[in-house]
Amino acid sequence: MKIQRLGAMASLALVGSIALAGCGSDNNTGSDTGETAASATGAASSDDCFDGTLNAEGSSAQKNAFEEVGAKFSAKCTGATVNYNPSGSGAGIKQFLAGQVDFAGSDSALKTVEKDGKVEADEAAKACGSPAWNLPMVTGPIAVAYNVKGVDKLTLTPAVTADIFQGKITTWNDPKIAAINSGVNLPATAIKVFFRSDESGTTENFTKYLKAAAEANWPGEPAKTWDGKGEGKAKSAGVAEGVKSTDGGITYVEWSYAKDNDLGVAAIDNGAGAVQLSSESVGKAVATAKQTGTGNDLALKLDYATKEAGAYPINLVTYEIVCSKGKDPQKQKNIKAFLTYFGSEEAQKAIEEIGYAPLPTEVQTKVEAAIDAIS
Amino acid sequence: MSTLSTADEAVATRTVASDAFGRKSGARAVKDQLARALMWGAFLVALIPLVWILGATIVKGGHMLVDADWWGKSQAGITARREGGGAVHAIQGTLIQAGVTALISVPIGVLTAVYLVEYGRGRLAKAVSFMVDILTGIPSIVAALFIYALWVTTLGFQRVGFAVCLALTMLMIPTVVRSTEEMLKLVPNELREAAYALGVPKWKTIMKVVIPTSFSGIITGVLLGLARVMGETAPLIILGPYTAVIATNLFGGLMPTLPTMIYQNYSEANQPAIDRTWGAALTLILIIFLLNLLGRFAGRFSKVKS
Numbered sequence: 100m101k102i103q104r105l106g107a108m109a110s111l112a113l114v115g116s117i118a119l120a121g122c123g124s125d126n127n128t129g130s131d132t133g134e135t136a137a138s139a140t141g142a143a144s145s146d147d148c149f150d151g152t153l154n155a156e157g158s159s160a161q162k163n164a165f166e167e168v169g170a171k172f173s174a175k176c177t178g179a180t181v182n183y184n185p186s187g188s189g190a191g192i193k194q195f196l197a198g199q200v201d202f203a204g205s206d207s208a209l210k211t212v213e214k215d216g217k218v219e220a221d222e223a224a225k226a227c228g229s230p231a232w233n234l235p236m237v238t239g240p241i242a243v244a245y246n247v248k249g250v251d252k253l254t255l256t257p258a259v260t261a262d263i264f265q266g267k268i269t270t271w272n273d274p275k276i277a278a279i280n281s282g283v284n285l286p287a288t289a290i291k292v293f294f295r296s297d298e299s300g301t302t303e304n305f306t307k308y309l310k311a312a313a314e315a316n317w318p319g320e321p322a323k324t325w326d327g328k329g330e331g332k333a334k335s336a337g338v339a340e341g342v343k344s345t346d347g348g349i350t351y352v353e354w355s356y357a358k359d360n361d362l363g364v365a366a367i368d369n370g371a372g373a374v375q376l377s378s379e380s381v382g383k384a385v386a387t388a389k390q391t392g393t394g395n396d397l398a399l400k401l402d403y404a405t406k407e408a409g410a411y412p413i414n415l416v417t418y419e420i421v422c423s424k425g426k427d428p429q430k431q432k433n434i435k436a437f438l439t440y441f442g443s444e445e446a447q448k449a450i451e452e453i454g455y456a457p458l459p460t461e462v463q464t465k466v467e468a469a470i471d472a473i474s
Numbered sequence: 475m476s477t478l479s480t481a482d483e484a485v486a487t488r489t490v491a492s493d494a495f496g497r498k499s500g501a502r503a504v505k506d507q508l509a510r511a512l513m514w515g516a517f518l519v520a521l522i523p524l525v526w527i528l529g530a531t532i533v534k535g536g537h538m539l540v541d542a543d544w545w546g547k548s549q550a551g552i553t554a555r556r557e558g559g560g561a562v563h564a565i566q567g568t569l570i571q572a573g574v575t576a577l578i579s580v581p582i583g584v585l586t587a588v589y590l591v592e593y594g595r596g597r598l599a600k601a602v603s604f605m606v607d608i609l610t611g612i613p614s615i616v617a618a619l620f621i622y623a624l625w626v627t628t629l630g631f632q633r634v635g636f637a638v639c640l641a642l643t644m645l646m647i648p649t650v651v652r653s654t655e656e657m658l659k660l661v662p663n664e665l666r667e668a669a670y671a672l673g674v675p676k677w678k679t680i681m682k683v684v685i686p687t688s689f690s691g692i693i694t695g696v697l698l699g700l701a702r703v704m705g706e707t708a709p710l711i712i713l714g715p716y717t718a719v720i721a722t723n724l725f726g727g728l729m730p731t732l733p734t735m736i737y738q739n740y741s742e743a744n745q746p747a748i749d750r751t752w753g754a755a756l757t758l759i760l761i762i763f764l765l766n767l768l769g770r771f772a773g774r775f776s777k778v779k780s
Contacts, residue, residue, distance in 0.1 A: 123562035336743035
């Protein structure tokens with residue numbers, strides 16, 4: 100009797116969960132747009148779309164861009180799913196080497212120098228059976244974001260930025276800041292620096308910039324962990340939130356987060372006049388980057404100390420790391436289809452709206468050629 | 475909770491007792507009141523985080539759950555900046571993984587407990603019991619890394635839902651063994667002896683007398699164990715990355731679950747993602763609450779009459 104009742108209960112639960120499992124839907128477009136999407140798929144040639152799943156993993160800096168493009172891609176190609184697991188550049192490369200993901204997202208290109216007896220690029224080539232390529236797909240400018248009451252325009256030079264983040268300049272009306280901000284009424288508020296407490300590619304790129312552009316003022320070595328002064332906060336969202344809630348706060352953070360939180364963004368004067376952060380100024384800086392990879396391997400080296408007029412110098416270029424010639428031809432075709440869309444004007448425009456910068460034309464042409472060569 | 479309710483009963487009996495003995499002396503009355511105040515204070519302090527967590531998740535995530543889409547749609551095509559979509563993919567993943575985990579660990583756990591209580595004598599039983607104790611103390615992240623090393627590094631498979639189930643199984647088996655063991659020990663020996671006296675063989679005694687007597691207690695243990703593993707996050711992060719679409723294949727592709735959905739959304743600064751974090755958390759609490767309720771309900775029948 101008792102057992103029967105329990106059995107009935109258990110089977111009820113089982114039936115319930117199965118019923119629930121049956122009724123879910125992946126369709127999140129309205130009925131109208133759903134139809135147009137379907138007809139668009141019919142019109143698109145088979146090379147543009149695919150049926151199936153792509154898995155990528157890596158840098159959290161490009162997560163928002165990836166998510167946006169992935170969503171747009173699956174809206175265009177019903178049946179295609181692109182997953183991105185933002186577990187960090189290092190983890191992404193590890194999973195790529197282990198064959199767990201189809202391609203990796205990373206803030207830095209595969210290392211070509213030996214570390215712990217292993218060369219990342221060689222390991223990747225071994226895993227792929229062919230050289231792995233670094234394809235710059237997303238440019239994420241790093242904003243020096245601040246929140247000072249009454250100040251909506253601020254210019255900083257590398258030396259002053261380094262001093263602020265070293266804790267050497269402690270108030271906003273310090274003569275050094277005032278000297279480069281004539282006409283701005285700076286208050287005597289104390290400067291509160293926020294930094295990333297977790298290991299971060301953003302920290303690495305920002306300290307790389309400070310080291311390159313203001314070596315005399317920045318004694319530390321560029322690294323994923325912060326060795327300046329200030330208060331630590333976890334993740335980009337944390338530092339942005341810290342600045343937002345603190346009068347006198349300043350931090351370095353991806354542009355999209357500065358935008359989302361309505362923070363002030365400082366113009367940077369690398370020696371050729373103040374440059375506002377905009378997609379054009381970022382594009383200009385990325386266009387001057389040197390290619391360190393060979394052929395279709397498009398690993399770039401940014402010139403942080405660039406003195407080119409109108410080029411915003413603090414940038415983060417994130418790569419997709421792919422096998423040039425994979426073991427599974429169908430998979431390679433799918434990757435090719437997705438990355439082609441990622442590099443397209445439509446996708447690059449979409450990520451520009453959420454705080455990334457589109458690839459400069461020169462780089463974009465090279466990326467397109469490289470994607471075409473994937474087989 | 476159960477310790478608190480026994481404490482309540484203790485107070486009740488004490489009050490009754492002092493009434494029966496007539497007037498209390500002043501010092502004893504003070505002590506009585508003091509103990510009562512302390513106990514109530516402790517109870518309220520223990521209640522604060524519970525109420526706080528429940529309140530916060532309901533206030534911040536409640537509005538997500540009243541939307542029908544939440545229970546019927548996935549997050550396909552939705553980004554952290556866009557509202558809409560649901561959690562059905564994650565709910566399904568969590569239920570499927572929990573179901574398969576139970577399917578593997580319940581037979582192993584129950585049979586191990588039967589061995590320990592009914593058959594196990596000497597060294598082997600001691601060793602098994604000791605191993606179960608060790609297994610109980612394994613942190614979930616260690617179980618996850620062990621399965622990763624086995625499944626991915628050694629066997630060369632992909633990270634799939636089934637690997638998560640294996641890691642969760644490692645965490646669930648000891649819970650099931652321990653609770654079943656306690657339940658089987660509660661079965662009075664007289665029942666077994668009566669069966670033997672009637673000439674019933676041992677295996678039949680276990681099947682027809684011991685297990686049925688403690689059946690609902692075993693169910694309670696299983697459900698509580700299940701509720702525990704459903705909220706585990708470490709194995710999921712390592713073995714089962716999140717995906718925004720419905721995926722019900724345990725052996726191919728990624729499988730979304732509620733804990734990974736929370737993990738994916740929590741680091742976002744955008745309101746829709748924050749809402750989803752709270753919504754998914756509340757859903758998970760709700761599911762585990764229902765399981766617990768089911769467990770308690772089943773537990774009502776578990777009292778063995780001696």
